[in-house]
Amino acid sequence: MKKIQIDIPLILPEVADEKDQCVKRLISRLQNEKGLEEVHIVDKPDSGVPQLCFHYDPDVISLQHVRALAEQTGADIIEKYGHKLIEVEGIRHTRHARQIEQSLNHLNGILQAAVSASGMIGLEYETAKIGEVQIREFLRKEGLTILATEVAVDRYLQKTTDRKGVSEEKTAEHAHAHEGLLGKxxxxxxxxxxxxxxxxxxxxxxxxxxxxxxxxxxxxxxxxxxxxxxxxxxxxxxxxxxxxxxxxxxxxxxxxxxxxxxxxxxxxxxxxxxxxxxxxxxxxxxxxxIAALAELAPKTALLKKNGKTEEVDISALSIGDTIVVKPNSKIAADGIVVNGKSTVNQAPITGESVPVDKVAVENPEEDWSQEDDIKDENRVFSGTINGNNTLEIKVIKEAKDSTLSRLVKLVNEAxxxxxxxxxxxxxxxxxxxxxxxxxxxxxxxxxxxxxxxxxxxxxxxxxxxxxxxxxxxxxxxxxxVLSGVARAAKSGVLIKGGRPLEDLGVLTALAFDKTGTLTEGKPKLTEVVALDGVTEEELLKIAVAVENLSDHPLAKAVVRDGKERLKGVQVPEAKDLEAVLGKGIKTSLDNNKIYIGNLDLFESLDDKKPEKNTEEKVKSLEAGGNTTMLIRRNTEYIGIIALMDTPRPEAKNTLKQLKKIGIKRMIMLTGDNQKVADAVAQEIGLTDAWGSLLPEEKVEAIQKLLQKESKVAMVGDGVNDAPAMANSTVGIAMGAAGSDVALETADIALMADKLETLPFAIGLSRKAKTIIKQNLWVSLGIVALLIPLTISGxxxxxxxxxxxxxxxxxxxxxxxxxxxxxx
Structure with a gap:
């Protein structure tokens, strides 16, 4: 097995010594990654900069992935190492691909070459020893036509290419492609x-x-x-x-x-x-x-400037530009809706079969390009299809960085x-x-x-x-593998190569993050309990009026859902808000003193305590996973409201399907307390729920699961769950279309924020695994049969x-x- 060693300058802000605990944690995090055999610090007296030395197996992890990991965790891979993805024409079959791969691997400076019969070549190389010109020349000598080249540029070094020069070169290469007597x-x-x-x-x-x-x-x-x-x-x-x-x-x-x-x-x-x-x-x-993915994005866009629109090439669009998207036409860039209302068919990117409603953001002047948490109703993706109304969209990503561009690149790498x-x-x-x-x-x-x-x-x-x-x-x-990756991409599932495709099909256990994966990720008003003759409507009016003064996420949830239930009923105005940290709030409303909070608030308030049955009701709701708020008017306890991060509507049915297709264990890993974890698990049908876990404890939980189950996948959002994903057999990120980090860190990315695509991905993988086995039996069986038949005559x-x-x-x-x- 080929191993590669590379040294990378270590850049950790505010860390004076490479023996610092931060460095130790960094190395510990990296060593959990599949394919990294060893990570350690090497002193370089000549440069004065300590080096982070990676020993990795290129068959398991690519230099591009090492680069992403290093940069995410505090190191910088400078232009010393390059990663190139080249699309070529002229590879006739798998044996031909292998022959070219072997030739490339013998070139001085090439760390690792991988060549697919589909015409995709992945290269990892030392820039000091070999450059793009030599690589192109070598491929031409092999009789190949270069259709497209993608060069990974260091984040500190931006390179531009003369577009006219590229066009002329491609034309020349295409002429070379058809030099065969009877064409291609x-x-x-x-x-x-x-x-x-x-x-x-x-x-x-x-x-x-x-x-x-x-x-x-x-x-x-x-x-x-x-x-x-x-x-x-x-x-x-x-x-x-x-x-x-x-x-x-x-x-x-x-x-x-x-x-x-x-x-x-x-x-x-x-x-x-x-x-x-x-x-x-x-x-x-x-x-x-797979190539059809690249054709999804339109080549031009209608740029709106100074009240006028003009057609421009999508490469000319900059962050902050406004483009006009006419009805029933493709959206040309990732962005946010700043004017108009329409439905958008997102199937080309996320695989969602039902068009999604899109509305304009409330503050279009804001810089949304740095915003991570953009609502789905405001965000649009390049390559998706607008419905019956005109939309104005503010560009938040350049064409080369769009979700579609990244998706195409990652599928090609796969x-x-x-x-x-x-x-x-x-x-x-x-x-x-x-x-x-x-x-x-x-x-x-x-x-x-x-x-x-x-x-x-x-x-x-x-x-x-x-x-x-x-x-x-x-x-x-x-x-x-090629067919499986292509089919998955068509349904909004990005599978990064043959290893995760095969591993996904033999999973016996799935570990899930709770918040935003199994649940909605935001609290909802679940219970309104009116006491002592107060009506539910009156209780809600008081709760909404008081919580309207607070910016707390739970308060916002009470206001949002309370107004929904009141359906247009006039809500009075409260005043004189006083917050009691971690316990609740006090306000004045219609000459009454209103208190809303947990039981601790009323323990320290005065001698007027809630009745025993009221306390029991609060504790019963909390045991069910709710966050409760007791409401008191002057000295009278008038009601209880409860909130909960509710399970996704599709969660229960999805888990049922997963059980049906043979997943034995489904475990929730969450930082929430065990009571909340148990309540959610019972409601949606999980086999296990492990609560009160810190991020590093989630990693330990995955390692513990791997000892009992041979193959375990971690399903999360790809950000907070990255360490746990790295330790699992397969890391699966949800909602990857809106998250660059999720696209980079996961082995499999579900582009839509839809849990129900998980059974499809596992089913496809199992089908692929079955077909691979069938193909192996056929190919080896035919050879085993024919050899004795031909020897015997x-x-x-x-x-x-x-x-x-x-x-x-x-x-x-x-x-x-x-x-x-x-x-």
Missing amino acids: NTELYFSLICGALLGLGFGLSFVEAVPSWVSLALYIGAYFFGGFFTAKEAIETVIKGGFEIDFLMLVAAIGAAILGEWAEGALLLFLFSIGHALEHFAMNKARKS QTQKSPTQRFTDKFEKYFVPAVLGLVVILNFAFLVIDESFSESFYRAMAVLVAASPCALAISTPSA IATIGPAVLIHEGSTLLVVFNALRLLAYKP
Whole structure:
């Protein structure tokens, strides 16, 4: 397993010594992250700046993720290390992708390269040793066309690119892309020409009047067209000192020709080349599903300036600009509504099927770009679709930083992250291919042991070459991962690669944060209990009048929900507010003294205590998870109001669905007291509730769960729960569309703030896991079946290649079923 070590300057404000407790906590936090083997401080006398040294496994965690973690926790990765995501055209299949990946990994300065057959290349490199120009040049030499490049720039170093220059370069590269004789589908056309020549040659071989050399010439032509790309890749691989499946196929075809079996060799090349072409076509289908995300955002926007509107490129929009969005058109930027009222279809970003009502904010002049907590009714996202009314939107993120841009980037990165199964198959092939070559060499000399000619032994060896080529194995996992990630993105679920996709499917337990995840995240008025002849309406009027003077979150909840219940009834005005910290408030209302607070307020007030049954009612409500307020007018106790952070309406049904699909334990981890935790757990159907937990205790709780359950996911908002997420098997963030931190820290991000998308994500993952297993059984099973059949002579080259290519296409199209997955 490859390990990488990098040193990063340590920048911790107000920390004088690297042995400080803050540094120790920082290292402790980082070492909990999956893929980080060791994190420690290294003294650098020459620079005078202590270095934070990371030892990490690039198969598990990317440099980009290390960068994000370091910066979030107090270190800075300067421009010494770069992360680049490049989209290319010209990768024909998974084996070709692996060949390019190996070549890139041998370049000086490349720390880690990951290449997907979908055309996405992820690079981590040292900027002092290799730059963008050298990388581009290398990829061009490999025959690839660069479609798009994204460069991660250090937060302190902003770079700009001349847009005209980029446009001209792309045009030149696209011209290079179509240099094939018959355009970008040359490989497919060549294989079809090969098939036509083979069929014609085979047909003419039965016509006595036609000389035999005509069929031979047609077969040779078929060899050329069917073997062109196979030979090209085989030669390139051999020159670099490697052996690939293409090489094995080429050897088998040449062997058939040496034996005079031209028709069989041409059939082998035809089926192999058509298989490659169809595989490429099928993988492109999944790739296009992901590429469709990038097409969601419009290219231009209507910018409103000085009362006039003009059409501008979205890259020209700045934070604070106002854009006009006409009815039934796409929204061009992330922003807040400053004028107008409409419904917006957010499905392209969040997967929500029902359009969301949008209204203008009360204070449009405020700088909303720095605001984290923006109401869903005011916020809009780039790529979403406006309803029937015109909206004016204030831009809060530039195009390159929009939620859609980040989503596209993260989905593209996910394509380059290998799953555990894919790493296993890659390792398996590394040893399997040389073993097959060894077996073939031995079989060539079978004539020395058994009674047969050399040509018969050689033919059998060629048939074994075809049978043993693990093409289906190479494509089985990446095709399923690509399809799964694409399908999830379409429904507003971001899955960051093969590992979380596979892990999510084998979860046995889910841990949930309470506030904002299982509950609404804001208190609601749940009970109004009127005492001693006072009506509920009168009690509410008094409560609303008094609480209207306070800025406390509970007071605001009483006012909001109380007015809702009073339905337009006139509320009197209270005055002379006096707050008693942690206990309640005192005011004057209509010449009466009003007291609202907890039991402690009245214990210290005077001798007039509440009756025993009133106290019992208060304690009963508190035992149910409510926050209670006792209300007294002068010396008379007139009522009780109770508030609670209520469970989400969908929580109970969602947990029921999760139980139905086999999640054994569902645990709530919360900082609230145990009584509140138990009340919420009982109401929505959790198996466990652990209350009064500090953030570090949540981490301990996850570690404790992992000892009992093999796989545990942590579901939260991605901000306060980041340490617990890092320690879980899979970290799942909700409402990620409105949170940059959630997008960065989670393994899986539910773009909408909807708990009900969780069963879909788990169901999709399980389907993906099932398909990966099916593909592995098919690919390995076919190889295990064909090898003994060809060794024994039961199967010849023709049937072997037919079954071989059939299995490759079968696993690809089986994986594509994920694109149509429905829960």
